[in-house]
Amino acid sequence: MIVKIARKEFTEMLRDGRFRWAAAIVFALLLASLVMGGKHYRDVKRQHDLAQAETRDQWLRQPAKNPHSAAHYGIYAFKPKLLPAMLDRGVDPFVGQSVWLEAHKQNEFKFKPAQDATAVQRFGELTAATVLQLLIPLLIILLSFSAFAGEREQGTLRQLLSLGVRKTDLVWGKALGVSGALALLIVPATIVGVVALAMVSDNGLLGASAGRMAWLFVSYLLYFGVFIGVSLAVSAWAKSSQMALVVLLAFWIVNGLIAPRAVADAAKRVHPTPSAFAFQQTMDREMQSGPDGHDTADKRAEALKQKVLKQYGVDKLEALPVNFAGISLQEGEEHSNVVFDKHYSELWNRFERQNRLKQLAGAVAPMLAIQSVSMSLAGTDFAHHRNFATAAESYRRFLVKKMNDDMTFNAGKEDFSYLAKPALWQTVEDFRYDAPSASWALSQQTISLALLTLWCLAALTFAAVTTAKMRVD
């Protein structure tokens, strides 16, 4: 019975010119976004790979120089992209793509791609995620707003029920019909997507991100389930198909348009972040309460001096078997690292609290839940950015310490005129970053995934309940 109903729905949709047009447009946009996403991924990956190799090369080719100068010269880290990033660009346009790792400072990521774009970009980029999050739900609404309301207006609902068709069969049949029509769109797009991925990815990458891709697929199916359920429920409940359409469009607008912005601004109010100016000023102030490595005049330096003298059992710096400048520089690093850790982690925790609020708001608008899950699995959300920033920062600390230690143990009395041999640069291992696993990403998204599942179940139940109670005419 259900299958028969589904087949009839499916045939009707295929014959509906409106659906054919809408589906063709959505499909074309989906394909275009996949192609562009793939190209973008490949370009960025090539640039970053080249730049990462070049910055390493520059590091290795430094002439003999003071290790501290080398630490100042530093190295750049470029944020790598994960393969699924071609589906969802996430926050990537709004975070810097590279960071300079140098002595004394935890630098900000510089150069947001959005800054080099025009204001048109603020309308949103055409990515597969946009199509999946906004356009396909609209298509579902167009497919199913008249599912019951329309049959009621035509009088066919009366006919159907007089034949003894069960209302629940009707709901599942219709849901299946809509899913079938949708599958016509999604299955080919998925195939194209996987082929595109295979084409742009180097060997092995596709397999590595298979977990993330599978979860993305499931999450989007849940999201579509929400819209199928809600659309059928509203269609059964509404007095006329026109009313069903208006109500569903309103839901779509609140979900896709109003909620993300309204919640972003609300989150900013609940967990405010400081201005960059105040942030820097506070850090500077705290930094000054310790030696900055160049200055030996202040109290902290004196304390350090006493400590080191005591440790080596000598009474003046000249008698030390090690270079005091190196120790002092490292002490400065350790102090500023404490300050950086405190402030950056507080700031980033605030960002994450804001983002968690957005995840919770997924209870109101499923868009917020799927957006969060999708960015996370694509590796383009803030958590992944932070993960990379943290890895880069700990590499910076490793590199700077290595330089300072060389100074401490090899500079002797020469201080800053000591020159280290180029062999030293080789001893600093290259920066390697392994992106976190799919399960790590999922563990950040428990709220969103739970809400998405709940939404889907609730919507389908809602559809079943309203249909069971619906009026015949």
Added chain:
Amino acid sequence: MLTRIMRHEWRSLVADRTLWIIAPLFALLIGYGVYNGTSWVSFQRSTLDAAQQEERDRFAKAKAEVASIEQGGQPASAFANPRLPSVAAGRTAPRYALLPPAPLAALSVGQSDLYPYYFKVSSQSKQTFTTNDEIENPTNLLAGRFDLAFVIIYLYPLLILALSYNLLSIEREQGTLQMMMSQPVSLRTFVTGKIGLRALVVLALAAGFSLAGFLLGGVSLNAEGAWLRLLLWIGIVAGYGAFWFALAVAVNAFGKSSATNAMALAGLWLVFVLPIPSLLNVAVTTIYPVPSRVEMVQATRRASAEATAKGSQLLSKYLEDHPELTAGNQADPNDFVTRSLAIQSETERLIQPVIDHFDRQVLGQQSLVDRFRFLSPAIVTQAALNDIAGTSVARYRHFLSLVDEFHKQWRGHFTPRIVQKALLSASDYDRFPSFSFGEEPTGVVAKRVLAGLFGLLIPALVIGWLSLRALRRYQLAG
């Protein structure tokens, strides 16, 4: 006759629930939008105040230290002697270049959340101080701000469409259209009256709520050009509204059912706010690809390595090229500060072509967008509202060019003193150049906005005229 119809439509609207749901909702959205915009502006203002305060404190401290050194005291650190022009130019005396929010800034956040609005201008290269972005959760930047401009660009058309998608179709579906047309009224008069009243109501709502928002949001109308900008704002809102009303009439003129009209109009709305802008963005970035900043980072690094390697040979050439700097005195080729000046100048010379290339591409994109924005009234409106609010890229670029001049002036002031190893006195600190921001001439902004206004009104008139013509063939009966 027209006023008759409009009066009747008003009565019908009042009797209907739709307006009573929509109007307060719209007021609420506008209120929230203005509230968010206002907080952003006051956030910026307090940051600018803090920066000015920091500058005053820093100057006072430096002057006190200079005075004490002049009286024979010792500088706290030999590296940081505030009497040295190099220290003053790069460390103790850098001045802030501030971009104050324009009078109507609270109405549209625009691009202002993406670009810095103050720079600490020092003698170092521009790249060191022009990348101090404001702190913002990137997820929020992605979502965009809920400001008044958002309400107008996205939601205001929906309000218009909600009131007029079934303008004629509902009359036909409920049978009143035939009753109506058996009266001595032409269909065009009838439609004009219906749409006219709705336009009046919507415009009154939009203008009224916005004005209330401006006043509550503390927009100061005393500021120069504020009234003109306000007028332009209302003009753009009216023009944008006219476009959507015209479109609603056009869709109704096809004589399809209300549900089909709703679908068609929702589809058109979506096309104008999503695919067209994003495809335009794709086109623009394909025609004028901005090279990756990653490459620029690398180019800068290469240039600086090259310049450093040339070292002392660079210095003598630098001094040869700038005889005015030494003013007859002999410069010390081993001097660290002078030498780094030379290296810096060479590095900047080397990377200038890369930066120029960037600017050319970004400008190329912008000029394409300016030309093709007319493809979507939403883009036209976004550009115009940002211009009026002073949160467009154009105003930011204007600011950058002023900063650029100021940076040159700053270096021009200090470089000779650095090379000549002059020692600064406390009173010298009062004579350092300072930055003041002058707005783009209002006329220039008004011209851009008016072009946008025509870009809205002309399609609106054409569509309106065509659909009134099409109404002649409207099928009243099988």
Added chain:
Amino acid sequence: MLEAVNLSKHYNGTAALDALNLKIEPGEVFCLLGANGAGKTTTINLFLNFIEPTSGSAKIKGLDVTAQPLETKRHIAYIPEQVMLYKNLTGLENLEYFSALAGHDKYSREQLLNFFDQVGLQREAAERRVGTYSKGMRQKVGIAIALAKQARALLLDEPTSGLDPKASNEFSELLKKLSGQGVAVLMATHDLFRAKESGTRVGIMKRGKLVNQLRTEEIGHTDLERIYLEHMHD
């Protein structure tokens, strides 16, 4: 008052109305009879200029309706099977609006209520929203509109179908009253009994043609039914 001269309407070659010639004088009530699709509603739509004739012309007070669509509508009132009014407005508001559109915007409230009295609608009903009205009440508002606009001709499209006998009777009485005042009436109907009762002439239509015209005073009710069925058979 109402005149059709060789009035024809073709849809893709098939004639919905074929060379209709008809003249209705003031005070006459002309009833059009015929099966569904015989061309009755087409005739009325042509007089209303809702559709354009393929050839011939429809005239009201000697004026061609396609040439002067607005002027001719000043003189007519249209009452369809269902008088559709603005549901959210009261009967009085609807009446005021429609008569104002017809150019009579000087009526006082009392005058308007008077029209309600004339068509037999209670004054308290006039203040209620039309959404609550029964079908008969809405038809009466339709007549009130005709009265208020001082129509010289009425175009009625099955105005009594679906009315209960009492309401139907009241409606006929009103028609008689109007024709007594010199109003010309063109009514399409299926109701032979009503046609005989309130009509002065009847016309039988078949496949777009007016096949017979009779004076009601000359025939009995059973004759009319017989003649009608004869036409329908072949």
